[in-house]
Amino acid sequence: MKLGLVIDLDTCVGCNACAVACKQWNTSGTTGPLTDFEPYGKDPTGVWFNRIRNYEVGDYPNSKTVHFPMSCMHCDDAACVTVCPTGASYKREEDGIVLVDQDKCMGCNYCAWACPYGARELDREDGVMKKCTLCVDRIYDENLPEEERQPACVMTCPTSARYFGDFDDPNSEVSIISRERNGEQLMPELGYEPVNKYLPPREKKKVETYVNETNSIKAVKDWVNRLVAR
Amino acid sequence: MHPALSVIFFTVTSGAGYGLFAITCIYNSVSQTNPLGAHGVLLSSAIALGLITVGLISSTFHLANPKNAWRAFSRVRTSWLAREGLLAILFYPVAALYMFTVWKDVGGYNWLVIISMLSALWAITTIFSTGMIYACLKTIRQWHNPLTPINYILLGAMLGGLMFLFIVSMYEPVITGLVVTSTYLIIIAAIAKIIYFFWIGVPAGPTINTATSFTSSMVRLFDVGHTAGTFLTEEFGYEVARARLIALRWLVFLFAFTVPGLVLWAGVGFMPISVVFAVAVISAFVGVMIERWLFFAEARHVVNLYHGKQQC
C-alpha cells in the first residue's frame, strides 16, 4: 500500500478546518500532546502538522488567490528518513506512512532540514520531532465506524478538497482523481517522489451568452403583450 | 538557516582537531628529522583529541533530546550524520593505537607509516563526513555541492596546520618547510572559499513556482497562515541583511586567510615565533568561526519558498 492524500486546489477555500481538525485529533493522539507556546500571550505558536498558506498567482485584476494546505507528503524517497541517524524516522513498509518514533528521536532537526515541504516540526517541550501520521491511530482503529477510519483532516474538509487512499491501487479514488485531473507533485525536481498530489484548479468554466438577435428593445412600447394565462 | 552556535563550534573545533591529528600523523611519518620527538607528537595528538572531544560534546547541545544521542549511530546505512558519529567515535581507538605506537615506539617504521596513514585518512574521512552531513541535503542549495566537504576538509587542515606550526615552534624555531606548507593550505582554502561564494551567488534550484506547482505566472505569498513564528520560520527563516553578509565575508578573508598568511611571513622577526603562530591560529579560528556562521546564515532552505521567497 502507498497511502497518501490528494489536495484539490480547485475547491480549497482556505478555511483551516483541516489544520485545526488535525491539531485537535493529534494533540490527544499517538504523538501528542502538540505543545502550544504562549497560547494566550504574545506571539502564540505551537506544533501543527498541517498548515495552510495563501498565495496570489498573477497580477490584479487577473490574479487568482490560492489556498494551499501542506502536510507531510509521505515521500516515496523520503529524505527525512534517509538522513535520520537514530532510526526514529521511518517509512512504514506496509503502507508507506512516514512516522517518527517518539521514543527514539534525539531532536537533532536533521530530518526537518532534509524535508523540502516543512512537514516536520520540533516539539521543543518534548524535544522530539513530530509530524503528520496520516492519523495512523484512526485509520486502523477497528473500534471506529468504518467511514471514520480516515485522517481527521479528510473527514472534516467542508469542500471535499482532501482525499485519502492507496496510490498503489490504480482503481482507488486517489489514483483515479490524480490521473484524471493531472495531480501534481510539489518540487518534483528534488526527486523525493512525494506521494501527496495537488490537483490544479480546473479550467475556467466557459458559458455561452444568450444572443437575442430578433428582439432589441429600446422602449416599453417595443413589447407586444403576450397572451399568457395566470 | 538558523546558525546554531553549538554546531558552529562543533564543526570548527572538531574539524581543526581532525586536521591537526592528520597533519601530526603525516608529518611524523614522512619527516626525516622530526623536531617534536615522541613527546611533541603525543602532545599534538592529545590537543587534537581534546579539540575533537570538545567539539563533539558541543554538538550534543544542539540536540533537543540528548538522552537519545546514543542512538545516533543506528542508521549508518543511510545517514551521513550517523556515519560521521560512528567515524568520530571509532576514531578514538584508532587514535589511541597511533598514540600507543608513538609512545611505546613499537612496530617499527612500516607499522608507524601504516597506522599514521590510517589515522590521517580516518581523520580526513571524518571531516568529509561532517561536510557530507550538509552536502547531502538537496533542500539547501548552498550546501548541496562538492565544495562543502572540500571546504570542511581544507579549513580543518588549514587550522590543524597552523596549530601544528605553533606546537612545533615550541620545539624548533626554524621550520620553513612547514610554514610553506601551511601557506599553501591557506591559499588553497581561500581559493576554494572564493569559488564557493561565487558558486552560491548564482541563482538555481527550485522556485516558488515549482514549489507551488503554479509555473506560468508570478506567485506571491499573500498570507503565511500564522501570525507568530513557527519552528519552520525560526529554524529556516533566518535572514541577514545582504550588506552585513558581504561585510562578514570580508572578515572571513581577513581573519581566516589574510592575517594568518601575512603574519606567517611578515611577523617573523618582529615578535617571538610562538607569538606569531599563536596570532595566526587565533585569527584563523576567528575567521573560520565567522565562515561557519556564514555557512549557516547564507544557506536558504527551500521551505522558504513556501514562506514567500521567489528562489532560494
Next chain:
Amino acid sequence: MPSKLPQFEDHSNQETKFTTCYMCACRCGIKVTVEDNLVRFIQGNKNHPINKGVLCAKGNAGIMKQNSPGKLTQPLMRKQGSERGEGDFEPVSWDTALDYLTKRLDKIRKTDPKKLAFFTGRDQMQALTGFWAQQFGTINWAAHGGFCSVNMAAAGLYTTGQSFWEFGDPDWDRTKYFMMWGVAEDHNSNPIKIGLEKLKRRGAKFVSINPVRTGYQAIADEWVPVKPGTDGMLALSMVHVLLKNDLFDWEYVLRYTNATQLVVHTPQEVGDGLIYRDEEGQPLAWDQEQEKFIDATLAGTMPALFGEYQTPEGKTVKTSFTLLAERYLAEEYSPEVATKTCGVPADVIERLALEMAHVAFEESIEVKTEWTDWSGKKHDSFIGRPVSMHAMRGVSAHSNGFQACRSIHLLQVLLGTVDVPGGHLAKPPFPKHVCPPIKPAKPKAPGEPLDGPPLGFPTCPEDLVIDDDGNPLRIDKAYSWEAPLANHGLMHMVITNAVNGDPYPIDTLIFFMANMSWNSSMNTGKIRDLLREKDDKGDYKLPFLVVADAFHSEMVAFADLVLPDTTYLERYDTISMLDRPISEPDAVCDAIRAPVIEIDRDVRPWQEVMVDLATRLKFPAFTKEDGSPKYEGYKDFIINFEKAPGIGFLAGWRGKDGEKSLRGEPNPNQWGKYIENECFFQYKLAKHERFYRFANKDYLEFAKKAGFTHTTKPIIMELYSETLQKFRLAGLGLYDGPQPKDERDQYRTSRFFDPLPEFYIPLEQRCTSLEEYPFHAITQRPMMMYHSWDSQNAWLRQLLAQNYMYMNRQKAEEMGIEDLSWIWLESKTGRIRVQVKLMEGTEKTTVWTWNAVGKQRGTWGLDPEANESNQGFLLNHLINEHLPCGDTGRPITNSDPITGQAAWYDLQVKIYPAKKGEIGVWPSFETIKPLPGSERTKDKLRYQTHEAVRLNRSLKDILTRGNTKRNK
C-alpha cells in the same frame, strides 16, 4: 497487511454524545467524544442535515473554547465606589444577583417597562428573548440583526418572501451558474462550502462579485472586483441588459409577481404610485381577453404585463412592470454608464447578464414530479432555471443595501430563478407571504405584556412605533421615520441614544452576548466614553447595565452586574422553528443542544436564567392562576409552552408519545427523543412540495398547518413595493395618514423609499468628498473566526492574532506606499495608525482588514502583551454611529434609511504614510484588570485527554532497512 498496532484509544473510557455546534451561527451537528469530562474530539455529525459530517476550523477548535481562561466563572457586581469600565468586581451569589435584578426589573415593569432595554448579540434564542421582552412589556428589545444583515432579511421578505442569509440556499445539486455577491463567510458556513464543491464538481460556473479576492472568491471561475456599495447598480445594469434583449421569464413574472398589477399614475397627488384596487382592496390587472380590469390575484385570466389604461374614475394606471421596464431601460442603467459607478467594465456587465440568460433559458432543466399550483392546475414537472445567487454583508452593510438586495432579487425574479429547480430555494418556514403579517408591538400599560413581539413588519406609516408627534418610541428609534422598516432593531444605536436620553433616558440595559464596547459598536472610543458618562448629580446617565456572557469580553468591564453564561457544550438549547431553524430547502429541521460535559464553575445557562427571572417577575405566561410558577425551568418551558395549539419551540416528536411531527400536544419526553436522535429533527417535504412553494397548493396548505404561514393564498412577489411607496408618499406629504414632520425625514422617505429597486450613492459618500477621502474601507472576518467571538481561542489565534490594512499593490506603488509600512487611515470621524500589506486581489479603490481581531488588553483571558491587543486594531474608530455629515439638525443614524441596517461599509477614508518614527497601532486602550478568580494565563499548553500510546519502530527494522527508495 499492516503490522499489529497498539490500541491507541481506550474507547471503554470514552463516551460519544451528540449536540449542536455554537462556534458560529451555522449550527452544525457535532459528535463529541468525551473522556474524563474532557473533550477528546469534536467532529461533524454525518447524519446532520446542515453539515453532513464536515466541520469547519471553528467547530474543530471547540476544545479551546471550553479550555479558555477567558471564561467567566461566577456572577460579579461592580465594586462599590469603583468606576464603570475599570473592571473592578466583587463576586456575588446567584441568589443575590437575581434578587437584586428582580427587584429592579419589577419596579421598572410596574412603572414604565420601556425603561428596560434588552438587546441580545449573537444569540440564536430570539424567540425566547423576544417572548420574554413581550411578557415584560418592553418594546425595547431586539437582537443584533440591525448591525448584522437585516437588509438581506428585509429585502427578501418585502420582495420575494424568502431571503438570503441562512434562510435559503442555492439549489447546489442543480444550479449551473452561481453568482455570489459580497460574501466573506456566512451563517451558512459549511453548507456553502459543501455546495461550492458540488458546483465545481458538476462544472457549474461560479462568479464572485466582491472587491476582495479571498476565501470563497479564491475558487470562483470569475472574480468581478466591484467598488464597495455599488452592487445595486451592477445588478440593475444587468437588469437593463436583460430587458433590452427581451430576456426575462415572461410567464414566471406574470404569474408569480405583482408585475401585472396596475399602479395609479397621478403624480403629485395623494395615492400616486399605489396599487389600483377594487372595493374589497384587491389589486387589479387588465385582462386582455375580457378587456377590463380584473382582480389581479385571480387564476385563469389573461392579464397584460405591459400597458397603460384609464380607469373609470379617470385615472391613468400602468402595470407595475411597465414602470419597471421604463425605469431600467433608461440609459443611466446601461453598462456603459454603470461601469463608471461600479468599476466593472461594461462588456463584463453585459456578458454576465447574457451568460445568465443563456443558462436560465437555453439550459433550463425539468424535475419530473406532478404538482398542483395554487389555482388547482396540475403540472407534470417543475421547470428550473438553473441560475442561483447568494448575497450577504458586502451588499447588506451599506446604507443602500436594502435596495441593492432588492435589485439582486429583481434579477433573480426576471430570470425566473426563485424557488425553482436550480435556482434559489427557501428553507422552511420560508417562503412567507410578502410580507409576514406581524406588526411591531406598541407600548402597553405598565405590568401588561405587549400584544405581540416587539419586532414585526410594518407595511404602512400607521405601523410605525412613534408617538402622536411622530417621535420615536423605541430607544433605538426603530420603526420611526429614521428607520421605518427596522425589522431587527438598531442595536448599534442603543448606547448612544440611551445615554443622550434621546428619545428618553432608560433605567436598565441588559446586553446578552454582545460586545458593544468594542467591535460591535461604531465609534468605539466614543461609545466607551458614553458608557461612563455621568449627569450633574454624578450618576451614570445609563443607570444600570447588565451583561450576560460566557466570556470576559470588552463589554464586561462596563457592567454593573455580570451574569455568567455557560459554554455551548454545557447546556440545553433549542434551535427552533419559531426562531432561526436549521431547515434545509427540502426539509423542515430543528435541533437542540444537550450538555456533553459537566459545568465546573458557578455559571448558569442564560436561557435558564431568563425563565427564572420570568418566574420571579410573575410574567403571565410563566405563572399559573394561583400565582405559582408554571414551569420548572427552561427544559420544562420548552416542551410545554405552546405558541399556538400544538405548536411549540420544538417541532419534532410532539404528541403524547412523540408520534407527531411539527404540530401536536406537548410530549414530556421530547428532549429525550431529540437526544436519542442525535439532537436534531428532520421532516422531509414530499417531492411535489419542494419547488414553486409560493404557488404550490400542497406546500401552502402544509405550511399553514405547520404554522409557518397564516393563509394558503399564494405568495405574490413584489417587484414593485406598494409598502415603500406609502412611505414615500408620506415623505412627499401625499399620504393619508402619518407623515414625517422633520424635513430630513421627509427627504429620506421621499428619496430612498423607491417602490422599485433603486441604486443611490451610499449616504456617507453623499456628504463626503471622494477627492479627499478616495478609498472605501471595509472589513471581513476570516473564515476560521467568522461569527465566532473567539479570538481568544488558543488554536485559532495562532493562525491570526494580528491584522493588517490590505490594499492593492499597484495602487500602493502609484502612491509610494511600501509593503508593511505604517500608514494613517483617516475618515471624517477619526484616524488610526496601522500597518499596510499589499496584495493583488483587492479592488483599487478599496482597503480592507480582518475585523474584530484587535482586543483590549487584559480581556478574553489574554495576556496584556497579546498580539491582538498590541498589533491588532479595529476599523470601528473611523465609523461614526451618526452620519458624518456635519449639517444642521438632529444627528441621524449611520444606517440604511429604510431598515436601519448599520452602514459599516459606507466608510470613506484617505491614506497617507506615517511620519518617520510613527510606528505602532494607534489608538490603544487601557489594560483591564483580571477578574476575581480568573486563571493566570499559562505560557504553555499541552492539551491531551489521555497519555499518548506510542507507536514504536523495532530495532530489527532500524538495523536492517536500506533507504526508502531502494526498499520499494
